Amino acid sequence: MSGSAQDHTPAPPDGWPPAALAERLSFLLKHAQARFAEAVEPAFAPLEIDGRELGVLTALGGPAGGERLSQQEAAQRLAIDRTTMVALIDGLEDKGLVQRRPDPRDRRRNIVEVTAAGRQALDRATAVVEAVEQRFLAPLGEDGARRFKQALVALLASPAPDAPDD
Amino acid sequence: MSGSAQDHTPAPPDGWPPAALAERLSFLLKHAQARFAEAVEPAFAPLEIDGRELGVLTALGGPAGGERLSQQEAAQRLAIDRTTMVALIDGLEDKGLVQRRPDPRDRRRNIVEVTAAGRQALDRATAVVEAVEQRFLAPLGEDGARRFKQALVALLASPAPDAPDD
């Protein structure tokens, strides 16, 4: 995820956003993200993980949880670099939420297992973030919120313009 | 704006995003932003400004252009810190696209004027970015794209949960 402490962005004044900027997609996306991060932050404060760690646990544990991913596979799912994943796993392992286990079939790889505590943290944090999302998206109405998320998924699922589908 | 060179995010593989993550709003927003930044980057390469500078010029020039904003006022419209604005204006001024003029009525303030060259750059870059947006949002259809942007505006316009409306 990306609910980091550095998504600061000074609080916008009243009568905001100005019309000209409200047309610019990058502006809208940037500040939607910043606003959501602000909403998430206090809700996550009592939890043992932050938004990015929730993302990693979600990628690893998923709803099924029956998969055993390597660090690199998890990184690919999150679309982050494998070097970034190292520190993320370090943090989660220090908290006892995941455990690295060398893959017996290919000892270069680390299988990352979500521990029982990790699964608990994942479930708790997921419930929290879902509540925050619901509150955040409330202005769109129930249908609007659903369509909004679907639109985002559609944008991500559609192939990048430079790499058609090779 | 935020189409920066640091929005790297490794290219996602096929069959992406995975279902569990496709539910997470922060994940969706982060990657929508990253994808859009990727789409903008090559289109902006031949221009003299980048996405953030377009944001500043847009805030300053607006569609009307009849306003004379101080650095701080522009920063507030963009919801960035006034110290961040300093370097942004420095860059634009070096390129001759804006000009700082002390406000005769309050000599602490700098009125930032968009020059003729700045207006030209603004117009050109706006046309480019609008084309990129249209292509990026194409998967949603024309109506879907419009509703999507409206939803984003609605989310930004609605008051932050901690600061109801004081």
Next chain:
DNA sequence: TATTGTTATACTCTATAACTATA
């Protein structure tokens, strides 16, 4: 005293390059 612009500085996030060990 408070505010605007400024500078110096620090912090977060993330990637690139190089190294180790396995394959």
Next chain:
DNA sequence: TATAGTTATAGAGTATAACAATA
């Protein structure tokens, strides 16, 4: 040779704190 994980490093972006000029 190529790949997974690791480490060190660098860069972008942005904020906080302190200072000067002005109000």
